Every structure is written in C-alpha cells, then in structure tokens.
Amino acid sequence: MIGRLTGILLEKNPPQLVVDVKGIGYEVDVPMSTFYNLPANGEKVTLLTHFVVREDGHFLYGFSSAAERFAFRHLIKISGIGARMALAVLSGLSVDDLAQSVARQEVGRLIKIPGIGKKTAERLLLELKGKLADALPSAALSVEDNRHDILNALLALGYNDREAAAAGNLLPAGISTSDGIRQALKVLSKS
Missing domain, CATH: 2.40.50.140 (Nucleic acid-binding proteins)
Structure with missing residues (x-):
C-alpha cells in the first residue's frame, strides 16, 4: 500500500x-x-x-487532507461509483458541503456535479447517510444550524436567493427556525 x-x-x-x-x-x-x-x-x-x-x-x-481521502474511500464503496466519479464529487463539493448535503438529503446540490444524475445522487445520499457527519465534527455542527430551513422558508415565500441570504447573514447563530423566519421577515420588510 x-x-x-x-x-x-x-x-x-x-x-x-x-x-x-x-x-x-x-x-x-x-x-x-x-x-x-x-x-x-x-x-x-x-x-x-x-x-x-x-x-x-x-x-x-x-x-491534501485526511477528510478528502476519507470521503473518497466512502464514495468508492458505493455500487456504481468509481474513482473518477468520486473525484468529480470531491471536485464539485468540499467535504463539509458534501456532508451537509448528505445530512440534509439535498439531491439538488449533487445533480449539479457533471456525471451525477438524480438516481445516482439519491443513491449517494442514501449510502452516505450518517457516515460523513460522524467522522467530520465541523460538518455535523453546521448541519444543526437552522439557517438552511430559514433560507428555504424565505425562498418559498417568494424572496430571491440574494435577499434570503442577506437576511440570513444577519441572524444570530443557533436561532430557532421560527424565530429566524420572523426576524428575517422583519429585516426584509424594512429594505
């Protein structure tokens, strides 16, 4: 070896x-x-x-990092995912972003990577669930942040990505989803 x-x-x-x-x-x-x-x-x-x-x-x-190699090794264990596709995944997403996508079951982020279709993305999410966040504490901590849910709520209410992100950046860390949505709407109504 x-x-x-x-x-x-x-x-x-x-x-x-x-x-x-x-x-x-x-x-x-x-x-x-x-x-x-x-x-x-x-x-x-x-x-x-x-x-x-x-x-x-x-x-x-x-x-360049142990986390990248760890993620690569988990990716190539998945049926139908070879080394080339694993490299493509790691080229398209950082390990932290991949772990967050898996924890949040975000198919959309994975299908943006060339060569990854919806079925492959769903298989990746299923097979990697619980494996990357456990090994990468920084990714697990950021997954617990409710910002993602708050941003999705703002997008569902008709705000664009830029407006939702700007309002989300003003929120304190660890805020609950409902309080975050309320505060973000107050910020957006003033602008």
Whole structure:
C-alpha cells in the first residue's frame, strides 16, 4: 500500500500530477480541491494517497487532507461509483458541503456535479447517510444550524436567493427556525 507521498511536484495537468519521490515519478490523480492548493512545479508536496489495483492497471489517487481521502474511500464503496466519479464529487463539493448535503438529503446540490444524475445522487445520499457527519465534527455542527430551513422558508415565500441570504447573514447563530423566519421577515420588510 502507498499511503502517502512526499516529493517534488514535477507536472500538473488537471486532474493528474507527477510527483518525483527520490527519482521515481508517481502519476497521481487528484480532485480539483486538492489541485488548486498545490505548490508551484519544482516545490515540495505531500499527498495522502489511495492506491487501487485493477486488472487493467494500478492507480494512485492523492488528497491534501485526511477528510478528502476519507470521503473518497466512502464514495468508492458505493455500487456504481468509481474513482473518477468520486473525484468529480470531491471536485464539485468540499467535504463539509458534501456532508451537509448528505445530512440534509439535498439531491439538488449533487445533480449539479457533471456525471451525477438524480438516481445516482439519491443513491449517494442514501449510502452516505450518517457516515460523513460522524467522522467530520465541523460538518455535523453546521448541519444543526437552522439557517438552511430559514433560507428555504424565505425562498418559498417568494424572496430571491440574494435577499434570503442577506437576511440570513444577519441572524444570530443557533436561532430557532421560527424565530429566524420572523426576524428575517422583519429585516426584509424594512429594505
């Protein structure tokens, strides 16, 4: 198993990198979230990795954080979700956003990712339910925030995304849904 690579970044061609580790160039596929945070070519880089051996080849996937690798490993366990699709999911959503989408069962956020249809999104939500939020406490805490319900209520009342978000940003953390809606409506009525 190859669990981590530390070496010199030789090439960056999204989504693939070449990392030189003591004279051996490892080709590593990474999600775009990792790709955007890479140093310049010629600089030292450390990636957590996941190594896959299939009959048609050996593949190495790299991640800048343990949370990304954790989410990737859970995604590829789902029937019909391969490594490429898992990378697409992690390129389209941060791990925290993915955990929140799963906790809130938001199909809409997932179907915006290229290659993810409604049925695949529903399967992802079902299979990942309870797995990501438990491992990522920051995502679990933000899921408990009632802002999402408040924003949805404002949207249902006919306010646009910008107005609802602006009113939601003025609310204190941990406010109940009903109090949040009341306060947001007061703010919106004054503008």
